[in-house]
Amino acid sequence: xxxxxxxxxxxxTLLASADMPSQRQINDEMAAIHADAEAREAAGAEVxxxxxxxxxxxxxxxxxxxxxxxxxxxxxxxxxxxxxxxRDVAMIESDLTLQHTGEPQGERITVxxxxxxxxxxxxxxxxxEIWQANAAGRYIHQRDxxxxxxxxxxxxxxxxxxxxxxxxxxxxxxxxxxxWKNHINAWRPAHxxxxxxxxxxxxxIITQMYFPGDxxxxxxxxxxxxxxxxxxxxxxxxxxxxxxxxxxxxxYRWDIVVDGPDATWFEPExxx
Amino acid sequence: xxxxxxxxxxxxxxxxxxTHEATAGQTIxxxxxxxxxxxxxxxxxxxxxxxxIVLSGTIYDGAGAxxxxxxxxxxxxxxxxxxxxxxxxxxxxxxxFTGFGRSFTTDEGGYDFWTRNPGAEAGKAPFFAxxxxxxxxxxxxxxxxxxxxxxxxxxxxxxxxxxxxAERRTLIATRTPDGDLVHDIHLQGEAETVFLTF
Numbered sequence: 001x002x003x004x005x006x007x008x009x010x011x012x013t014l015l016a017s018a019d020m021p022s023q024r025q026i027n028d029e030m031a032a033i034h035a036d037a038e039a040r041e042a043a044g045a046e047v048x049x050x051x052x053x054x055x056x057x058x059x060x061x062x063x064x065x066x067x068x069x070x071x072x073x074x075x076x077x078x079x080x081x082x083x084x085x086x087r088d089v090a091m092i093e094s095d096l097t098l099q100h101t102g103e104p105q106g107e108r109i110t111v112x113x114x115x116x117x118x119x120x121x122x123x124x125x126x127x128x129e130i131w132q133a134n135a136a137g138r139y140i141h142q143r144d145x146x147x148x149x150x151x152x153x154x155x156x157x158x159x160x161x162x163x164x165x166x167x168x169x170x171x172x173x174x175x176x177x178x179x180w181k182n183h184i185n186a187w188r189p190a191h192x193x194x195x196x197x198x199x200x201x202x203x204x205i206i207t208q209m210y211f212p213g214d215x216x217x218x219x220x221x222x223x224x225x226x227x228x229x230x231x232x233x234x235x236x237x238x239x240x241x242x243x244x245x246x247x248x249x250x251x252y253r254w255d256i257v258v259d260g261p262d263a264t265w266f267e268p269e270x271x272x
Numbered sequence: 273x274x275x276x277x278x279x280x281x282x283x284x285x286x287x288x289x290x291t292h293e294a295t296a297g298q299t300i301x302x303x304x305x306x307x308x309x310x311x312x313x314x315x316x317x318x319x320x321x322x323x324x325i326v327l328s329g330t331i332y333d334g335a336g337a338x339x340x341x342x343x344x345x346x347x348x349x350x351x352x353x354x355x356x357x358x359x360x361x362x363x364x365x366x367x368x369f370t371g372f373g374r375s376f377t378t379d380e381g382g383y384d385f386w387t388r389n390p391g392a393e394a395g396k397a398p399f400f401a402x403x404x405x406x407x408x409x410x411x412x413x414x415x416x417x418x419x420x421x422x423x424x425x426x427x428x429x430x431x432x433x434x435x436x437x438a439e440r441r442t443l444i445a446t447r448t449p450d451g452d453l454v455h456d457i458h459l460q461g462e463a464e465t466v467f468l469t470f
Contacts, residue, residue, distance in 0.1 A: 231293070
């Protein structure tokens, strides 16, 4: 290999971007890229929902492919996903407030939704993994140096398996926004990371769920790697008072739709 | 289990046009390790058992620097081409082959798996399906890691045949004298890996 010597880069909270631009400059860059994507689409080009080449997110500059992905027919292994089941997780792992001896600090929330394919069909037996900052905006990660308090009663990682209706349920704490060094005064909107699989490996997705009414949306380069407003809106959960548990937690609802033509693929009976 | 373009087209036609817009993907971010880590996640098979090999490599950025905060997942058939439908890909029991593995890169950008050489249907080139996630990478990237051993099968593969020689090299692993596999992934740069969409 002719590659340079290994040098481990630190994550965002430690690594200031080389130029440290102002928020205004980041906003201008985001507007220009969104306008360009829209123009390309209007001219008939296929533009992905999430823009890989998105310089306002400074860490992406050297980490996005420069060529268009090759369109291929998925082959057998790509038409299936790994199989998960109740054996893969313990029931308690869906309640992030019960993982320690005491109650975590912050606003207790219930998060629920359905995992669907592109035809709105629920996907049962799906592994859903989540991770998030605590109420003060601090991750339990050793490299997160944001000087907000760690919560000894909150780890911020959970997982569950969807039920027969494709539904998942989590009890957790509303995460706080946190600063990062993408630009001067950069703050991430509060969010929960979601990871799930779908019925084919082509549908594998990792994304982020946000909370309604966050003033940071328009300012955040990561949220805005998604170029269309309606796709960005689709990442925002809905406050649902019917989900709010009396004397206990606030309720948020968020559905996830996995992508791909292989959403039509179902295992023939007896294929096990 | 075979699936040709024709049957796939028929299947899609039968389902009709999609009614729901897919959710957009986002970066895995910098702090995924505590959320996604689990025991033996890179041990698709129990190490050093019969037929076990190591698949390893390094993930690089556009400046040729290794990426220490990436996550790669592989999903492959068993050596006879069987696709595992066994549950438990997350909680290893050390004997069931589930085909799925996850590896976080080290500070030097390295990943590794204990797995088996995947098989394929007759006449097809065997490969691992692979997905890369990383801080700074706005969404997942699909790719394939082909086994280098059968030149004839590789030559007949429709994807590989559509690529020029330099691109083709980015999808085919190298076999070591010990029988292991080494495969580097470049998100950008001269040796940029070929990524896929479906």
